[in-house]
Amino acid sequence: MDQFLQQMVNGLSLGSIYALIALGYTMVYGIIKLINFAHGDIYMIGAYIGFAATTYVHLGFFPALILSMIVCAILGMIIERVAYKPLRNSSRITVLITAIGVSLLLEYSMMFFVGAEVRSYPKVLTNHLFHFGGVRVNMQQIYILVTAVALMILLQYIVTKTKTGKAMRAVSIDKDAAQLMGIRVDKTISITFAIGSAFAGAAGVLVGIYYNSIDPLMGMMPGLKAFVAAVFGGIGSIPGAMIGGLAIGIMETLVAGYGNSMYRDAAVFAFLILILILKPSGLLGKNEREKV
Amino acid sequence: MKKSLVLFLLLAMVVSLAGCSGSGDKNGGADANEIKIGINYELTGAVASYGESSVNGILMAFDEINAAGGINGMKIVPVQFDNKSEPAEATSLATRLMTQEGVVAALGPATSGNFMATIPVAMGNKVPIISASATADKGVTVDDKGNVNEYVFRLCFNDSFQGVTMANFAFNNLNATKAVIIQDNSSDYGKGLAENFKATFEAAGGTIVAHEGYVAKDKDFNAILTSIKGKDFDVIFIPGYYQEAGLIIKQARDQGIDAPILGADGFDSPVLLELAGAEALNDVYFSNHYSSIDEDPLVKEFIKAYKEKNGVEPNAFNALGYDLGMFIADAVERAGSADPEAIKDALAETKGFVGVTGTFDMGEDHNPIKSAVVIGLENGVQATSVKVDPN
Amino acid sequence: MLIIDKLTRSFGGLTAVSNVSMQINKGELVGIIGPNGAGKTTLFNLLTGVYEPSSGTIKLELNGEEVNIGGLKPYNVTKAGLARTFQNIRLFKDLTVLDNVRIAMHQNVQYKLPSSFFRFNNFYQEEDKLLEEAEQLLDIFKMSHKKNELAKNLPYGEQRHLEIVRALATKPAVLLLDEPAAGMNPFETEELTNTIKWIREEFDLTVLLIEHDMSLVMEICERIFVLDYGMLIASGTPAEIRTNKRVIEAYLGEDVSNA
């Protein structure tokens, strides 16, 4: 029993990392329907900025986190302006390729400047252990889960309650109509990218601290998994991204812990495909019927 | 129309630039005072860090040799390409180095798979290739039928030597009878080590109670560790590289698993200490080429020089790369000419080459005959070293 | 010809088509009218297989055989002999006029998959036949000079025409037209009216038509069904509908009698 509970804790902490990345992902996806392959790499950049801030400038956790979020927000806006905006009326696959280009550019520019070797963070957060019976919970695991939930609530609030959020939803449903209603579409998309990228940056710093290991290609797999999580929960749905992230984390943990760890990723993908076949728009996704 | 023109010019520029740099090197080949050595390594892609480390070591060796006047007055000119960590690219580059760039020998790639992809090219073009880190047992220096690949050399252990060494170490020195294997399932290195460890350990009378796997760049191993924690075992063997091994050790110790942890030369990197932290690195043993507590002046000097140049301690790839650079230079010097055939013979006839990673003779099967050390860590510092000779 | 019996379709809590029964005879030209949201297009979507009915049956009687087409996939409905146009034009925009027509003829093509790779003799025979028939059809509608234009480059009126041509290319027995005159000027509508009358004769069709333009419906339809809130509230000849109280109520303000 203890072991199972421990595995659930493992799964939740892994899942909350996927959720953290997936939240920003689903937001950007929601507004321009772009599989933003560069999202995972912004997360990587965020991790490196946090690394530089804590290691070389000796900033504390919060200043480093804020700095990383700001830089990533600006980076996200620049990427959108330079690489995606000119293609807003092109086919979506074209933008997808551009996103892949941006992703490769970020990865290999980083590798060129800092090298391919992994780096490790200095200790900036306590990793005090708590024992609940036989189950161990790390303080950092709690930080990450709490941050993910807090960000989810914040995002949900922004999207549903604020004026900017309303503009975002309007743009995501119909760009042209939103434009006609006086919404500044470009600005709204820019803000969405800024928020989504800032979240990715925050995730990067947290993961850097938690696992104590960053490298220029660290964003590739989590970026993909976050996309899977977003699809799993229903693309564009904020609670969906959270649930999707947690579900995938728990699933991976259970397969590795009780099944065959060699088939972990395959099992996750198989389960995803199964879910999609049963529920083609993800768990919380709206099943949009095309009007005939 | 204008846009397409700009685009076309841009493309033309890149292609012609690439062409220029290629042909520039070719003209250099005619110079009798230069000796061209190919460097075919993973500088981008999944295993870029190994390639990058190896090339660092090689270039450091070349710099030292050139600073000291070169080989018989000839300067070494490294011809360096990136194979993107892809076997097909490695093949293409080996061909390019041998047929276009006119190198006398090619170094790399770092991983067995990519290195093996270049073997047919070397055999076909009769230019020697040497790897410092291709450890696979089969298909490297000896082909499937048991014939030695005449132009293929390496200066590292093969997987069976290290796997067997660590299995014996576990069984004899640590008195372990039950082991867990957590294997890097994405590299041939991990697979080769795991197979040999398992076979030897079981033959000696031990049992493998769990055999788990992970893939490179994984960061979370808690699921595997929680599941093995409930099992009864004496040691954990991690056939893999320091990037993941460091994290596995840290997370295992965090979970309260204090069984000895074993590995191979993939552990040898200062990054292991950074990732795992000093307090986690107790009761950790791995086989390696040399130990930093070694009193050998060559080792000490290399570590000091490397630290001065790069600001960090060298890892196994750096050291092997450095030796690789020195080794090829030594062979060229002994061959007395820039003829690949003569260099190949010199490589095969190596006797008593003294390197940082050990002193060795080149064996009949083109594997170096050298001893390993099993290093024990205490608080992240190398505390013990046991020498193991090849049988 | 077409027998619809107690057809119902609901989306969640909303019943878009409720217990509708109607019978359409061979060769008739029938109109379906109703205010916005009355369920006209949903009815069409049920008839053509885009939606599955929640309950009720749709039967198509053809050459003495009766086929239940309710719940069939759209392509099988088309095979059974029902073709349609779309309210919001759904041409294959980036393809030529000729290809639009040829695609609709695909279901009658005889050669099999291997022949499309290796071009056996029957490939050439069939493709020639296909081309000939498609050009004939376009000729009839005086569009053959535009056969190599992309569909999206046609003027609006011609796009509407092409929709009809494309539907005819499937060789239907029943043709369903979903607001064919939408967005047309009176002159174009006039022309369309004649075309519809003419194709019914020429192709020996039964025509079912949804239309907002009352002048068109009243002029050409022999019978009219009126839907409101998903229910059938009246049916009869144009003259009967014009004076029907419930219809006038339903339209409330829309002047039916003067049309």
Place this chain on the structure above:
Amino acid sequence: MRVLSKKNIMILAGLILTFAIVYALRNFGILTSFHEITIAMVCINIILGVSLNLITGFTGQLSLGHAGFMAIGAYVCALINMELNSTFGFILGVLAGAIIAALVGVLIGIPTLRLKGDYLAIATLGMAEIIRVIFLNLEITNGAAGLNGIPRYTNWFWLFFFTVTTVVLISNFINSSHGRACISIREDEIAAESMGINTTQYKVIAFAIGAFFAGIAGALYSSYFYFLRPEIFGFLKSIDILIIVVLGGLGSITGSVIAGILIAVLTAALQSFAALRMIIYALLLIIIMLFRPQGIMGTKEITDLLNFSKRE
């Protein structure tokens, strides 16, 4: 006979000439073995690009898993080839690889092709990952260590033969009624269904045909590079293939051919830039897409351009 039309004879003459010129250049030593590798990559790229174009460009189904089919073709061919080690074994391997890839394509296609857009993309991506993980864990494929010592039978003749066959067969298909049925799905799935086209069936057909030819490409690859490892067929390989398709133009076979050549030549040209190569590649990719979002050819084919100039 229509097959012997003037146009076809011209094409045939052009092909024979191309074949002969490359063959001669190689025999005179003007083309070295390094050029030969680039040529092999060109051919493999073209087969992959054209086959994915059928799925994504013509039928409009975004697939991020093409490398999975390539992997199946490669492994099946390599295993047969290593067992038989003869030209017959090679041909058998290529065909078996292609057919098994196509069968897997059908098996995977039937459930997943009901999905739309990005959901399909992620499902195909997942399927390719599953295929790769299976190869990573199977005994017969030798796991992560991969297969080596695969006999080389792929040569200029077979590369040329299979590339031309792929291009001819797929463009034949596209210009047939069945091919037009596939294209209509891309244009408007609902309208296509209403015009009597069984869209699910045609999606699966396109998927299977694409998988078949990807299998051929994989088989040629395995028998050219002596060596196979599961990681060759990772997610990035699928992306590389998609790049060829989009760069050439979605829905243009000529485009895929040109982009296949361009990418192979560019890859070879960028080798000299060592660690900078991927940065330059990424920049070029972004710039090309910004300046020519529709790809090099758009949806045009070379025949369209020739006809156009004739009319002028």
